[in-house]
Amino acid sequence: MADSGMLSGWEMVVGLEVHTELLTATKLFCGCANEFGAEPNTNVCPVCLGLPGSLPVLNQAAVDLAVRIGVALHASVGPSLFHRKNYFYPDMPKDYQISQYDEPICSNGWLEPPGHPRVGIVRAHLEEDTGKTSHMGGDGRIHGAERSLVDYNRAGVPLVEIVSAPDIWSSGQARAYVSELRAILIAIGASDGRMEEGSLRVDANVSVMRKGATSLGTRCEIKNLNSLRSLGRAIDYEARRQVDLLNSGGVVEQETRHWNESTGRTASMRSKEEAFDYRYFPDPDLVPLDPGEDWVDRVRLNMAPLPADRRAALEAAVGEDASSAIAGQIATVVELGLDGLVTAAISEGVKARLAVARAANEAAAAADAARSLDAGRFVQLLKMEDSAQLSASQTKAVLAELLAGAEGSPEEVAARLGLGSMDSAVLDAALDAVIQAHPEEWERFRGGDNKVIGFLVGQVMRSTQGKADGKAVRAGLASRI
């Protein structure tokens, strides 16, 4: 990869820890709703507030999603234990987190990001999320704040932490890994994959070693990576920082560092003397968890198709039309879960390239709405474009309306917008009027100055209020030379 070339003589080694909130109706150990954005401290009960005397009861739906994740990542899914991870923090109601320690539910899997080497998955385990603290005053951090407010709605929300092996050698591979993992989690219904809302969170362990060395360097853990872009930038920055440090005779300290998106730098978060001893021990309030082979087999059988399979299926449907340009669009379509629309269109005879392009560009711009769009309406619309009933720009306009929730068939929507192919007589009149109004430009165009065609087409579009088809306008102008 190009980005590792910057580190002349050195290589970066990256392992990623991805936390994903699970899409369960209720929290991991109580019946409170697992939802984002509710009024603070409304989705709480004695259990998730850690009130004296309360006890956790494991949510089987969360176990089911963890099993799905294990199966999707080719991991072994087996008996596991819940431990308590003990440390004091105001947003953690019990001052310990129930997590899995040396016996996680999933271990030893792998994931192959498209176009990159396979990455090993060390483990994936279930744990509960913490509450959310807002620090008022000071610099927004806990120290120096005037007061802090805690919202425990998130406390007890089920998380799965997926830990990769240090098999990642570039920021590009890291991004591709997270992107593919995200697509898998969405595909199997485990996560909504929203990094900005924090439902998917990534920490990166970054170290550098001399090219050809056999032992890993000291690693730093980078937190606060809430987009793929941040992930890539932070890894590149951190590797560069470590190489510069080592080249100048310094030593890399093992520490946790915070990524600052606006400065584009990582900064040390806590000092070494605060190293935590989490005093892990098996949680005596919970019994060992063993989903059993039957459960795992059932999940395997009912598994939704994974992104890799769906990409392959889409490439096959596109057939000889497939090229490297379209491969990128296919990846986007699958990642966003829009392949159902595309395959429906192709099977109804819409040109594959068109179907993929509209899904990967226009539908992708409103992916949530597009996922719930009726495939039949999408197909109908693309057929109208395919048969030149609608121009490309008109099709896009209608699609935007449909995605914004417009009622009715694409034809009705197009009619409401006043769109539709123009009567040729009307177009001819418009062309003649523009030629008459701009004789100088028309002469230049006739003289072979193709640069001026954009102007002429623009004038026709303007006089027809955008109803004319750009292709037909060009053809009409050419035929009048």
Added chain:
Amino acid sequence: MNQALEIAKAVRAGERLASEVLEEHLDRIAAADGALHCFLEVSQDQARAQAARIDAAVVAGEDPGPLAGVPVALKDNFCTKGVPTTCASRILRGWVPPYDATVVGRLRAAGAVMVGKTNMDEFAMGSSTEHSAEGPTRNPYDTDRVPGGSSGGSAAAVAARLAPLALGSDTGGSIRQPAALCGVVGVKPTYGLVSRYGLVAFASSLDQIGPFATSVRDAAATLEVIAGADPADSTCLERQAPSLVAVVDQGVQGMRVGLAKELIDGASPEVRKAVEAAADALASAGAVVEEVSVEACRWGLSAYYLIAPAEASSNLARYDGVRYGLRMPAADVEAMNTATRSAGFGDEVKRRIMLGTFALSAGYYDAYYGQAQRVRTLVLEAFAAAYGSFDVLLGATAPATAFQLGAKMADPMQMYLSDVFTIPSNLAGHPAMSVPWGVGADGLPIGVQVLAPALGEEAMFRVAAAIEEASPPLAAPELVPSEVPHGR
């Protein structure tokens, strides 16, 4: 006399009013509790409302349940909706839970009337009820003596007839030892037979809820009410409550009783004599009694004092001043945590938190916590071997009768030894109960302990009933009216 069952019988039959029964007990509490200090809170308003409901139900021809109108006292580590629950700790002083423990709901559904919350060693850590932030409870048989602990308030309340029934929790003997010292019946059921939901945790893998009563039959009836599966407690067994009242009269003919050497050695001569007398009585009643050694019990105390503090250090972390209970002002959150916990916890609680934190520390875990868990396995195996030949085991409950207030406060190790005979059952998760057997030379009650394998409650109660039947009479304590009325 089965005080509780007789009250319930009369109330269900419409012969007595639950409200009258309640007022009698509230009067007794008002008269005696100033001297004894069994109660931290007397919830007369709630109790009167519940008694009125019971009486209305009877008038309406409904059956209010097997414990209809029976006043019951609850140790102050059971969450009670709307009634303060403090665990006798400064850190929870004034905390009012928004929910009821499972057992509290079950008692209410059975028609019982909760009269108040009883004193205890702070967070159930202690064997004398002297480690209460609200001051000690006194033994009704001698107010210069301790009632035992940690459920001392519940034991003393039942002994003094302030309530015919009480619930306690038993982590290392906290029901059985005070029952023995106060001359009442005290039961620790099989781990998982009774839901722990709403019991403020001390050591989760050892804590178990059980009844105090003045008779084996009353205790059996109470356990039937509170036992049984609960989806809110993952460690609660998925089984119905056993039928115990029905079996207590079945006698012990042919039952095999092992007199456990390790559960007598170290007891005072008079306690040893009491256990042997109980064994003789069982033999006379048709049981086969033999001596048996359960060697691993000797290591129980050491293992217990690693496991229980380790779990406690984690369970008590939540008392940090952030969400409820005491909060001491400080410059930042860490200083606030420290100041709150320093001011809120008593010395014994702090001692155990430190011990437990150390036992779980990286580098020490295996040598301490891990090793203690291996000892626990050995205790289980030793019991399993004994129960290959015996239906129940017999031993002393406490090494001696009640000691003087203050006698062991300066020496934690001496205090810990009070539980040496009761701890093995907690480590094994097995049921065990204490039944009174007369008094010692000092006129103070002695308890005999009956132990059974997991879910062996039926055999245990049969043997306990036979011991009760044969035991020397034990008069109820004469109460000294207090100068300062309490609670009303």
